[in-house]
Amino acid sequence: MINLSKTYCILLLYLIFSYASIQAQHHNILYKLVNLPQAGDSIVKQQVDYVDPGISGSNLTWNFRSVNPINNFYNLKYRNHTSDLNQIEGVEHSTIYRYEISGDSLYHTGYENSTTYMTYTKPELKLRFPFRLGDSISSYFVGEGEYCHRINLNVAGKTTISADATGTLNAPLGLTFKDVLRVKSLREYYQTGIDSVTMSLESYAWYVQGNRYPVFETIKTSTKKVGQKEVEHKVASFFYPPNEQAKLLADTNNWLITYREEESKTIEDLFTNCQLIPNPVQTQLRIEYDLTEDSKVSFTLCDNLGRAKIVLPPTNKTAGHYSETLSLDGFSSGIYPINVLVNDMVKTLKIIKR
Numbered sequence: 001m002i003n004l005s006k007t008y009c010i011l012l013l014y015l016i017f018s019y020a021s022i023q024a025q026h027h028n029i030l031y032k033l034v035n036l037p038q039a040g041d042s043i044v045k046q047q048v049d050y051v052d053p054g055i056s057g058s059n060l061t062w063n064f065r066s067v068n069p070i071n072n073f074y075n076l077k078y079r080n081h082t083s084d085l086n087q088i089e090g091v092e093h094s095t096i097y098r099y100e101i102s103g104d105s106l107y108h109t110g111y112e113n114s115t116t117y118m119t120y121t122k123p124e125l126k127l128r129f130p131f132r133l134g135d136s137i138s139s140y141f142v143g144e145g146e147y148c149h150r151i152n153l154n155v156a157g158k159t160t161i162s163a164d165a166t167g168t169l170n171a172p173l174g175l176t177f178k179d180v181l182r183v184k185s186l187r188e189y190y191q192t193g194i195d196s197v198t199m200s201l202e203s204y205a206w207y208v209q210g211n212r213y214p215v216f217e218t219i220k221t222s223t224k225k226v227g228q229k230e231v232e233h234k235v236a237s238f239f240y241p242p243n244e245q246a247k248l249l250a251d252t253n254n255w256l257i258t259y260r261e262e263e264s265k266t267i268e269d270l271f272t273n274c275q276l277i278p279n280p281v282q283t284q285l286r287i288e289y290d291l292t293e294d295s296k297v298s299f300t301l302c303d304n305l306g307r308a309k310i311v312l313p314p315t316n317k318t319a320g321h322y323s324e325t326l327s328l329d330g331f332s333s334g335i336y337p338i339n340v341l342v343n344d345m346v347k348t349l350k351i352i353k354r
Helices: 004-027 242-249 257-263
Strands: 042-048 057-063 069-080 087-092 095-102 105-112 116-128 136-147 151-171 175-191 197-207 216-225 231-239 271-277 284-291 295-302 308-317 320-327 334-342 345-353
Touching: 105 136, 116 151, 116 175, 116 345, 136 334, 136 345, 271 334, 271 345, 284 295, 295 320, 308 320
Parallel strands: 057 151
Antiparallel strands: 042 069, 042 231, 069 087, 087 095, 095 105, 105 116, 116 136, 136 151, 151 175, 175 197, 197 216, 216 231, 271 284, 284 320, 295 308, 295 334, 334 345
């Protein structure tokens, strides 16, 4: 005979833990409406000694409570760059960083300070919304600029953004944050403008619900010269006091569930059943795919520096099945990325050229 009381208890526990799991997953998501930087925001963050970000994973605990302060009045401001509300600037440490909002994505388009001016001819993808644990996006960037108005600079590289960890954060001021989502950013420079030197910039940002910006952040750079060992430069960490962010969310505290539903649609929902035929390929490559909704679609085949080699321009397409053909005749052997752009969302495919 089945013990109904025991069965009911097991079912109840299952529902409780399932609900808790759903809530945790819900909390660990970045949404455009809440987490996109806003012109007019001004926040004072505290610069502290560099802190090792630790490993990736779930249900971790980070103890940053006893960090040593370096600068208690490190100001970060956002403002409009032009009359176009989709172009904004972040100003900190005497440097202006320029960004552009396109669809569900935030792009870094350049920066300038007293000595350096840089414009990305191929912008760097900084974040795509919504963004949750396990998500990862990559983009190639190319930039041109000058140093001290007399030395030309040319940079190129790849940036990978990943939501790599969740857990509990013990922060300064005796604060503890649950359901924290950590986002890792790795920018790798293949070309730095300095002969034989490559560089990488690795940063981590800890996000909690109810805050537009991270509550903690670490930044580290590494440089390497041909024939020499890599050198790490542990730059700094930053603590964002949550009281500084509370007033910034006043305009988004009453956002509705409908926004989540709209932003939950990813490129994988629209661009489906993709096949690269054949792969590896010798000359002619066929891309077969389906669109589940009317969408604007484009394809760009790049080399390993992110330079466009073949471009199929944006075209408005109705829902249905499609086939595109690319000729790789004359291309050398190697691996080539193809960036698929669907309604301003990016997906990278890779082909092998024989």
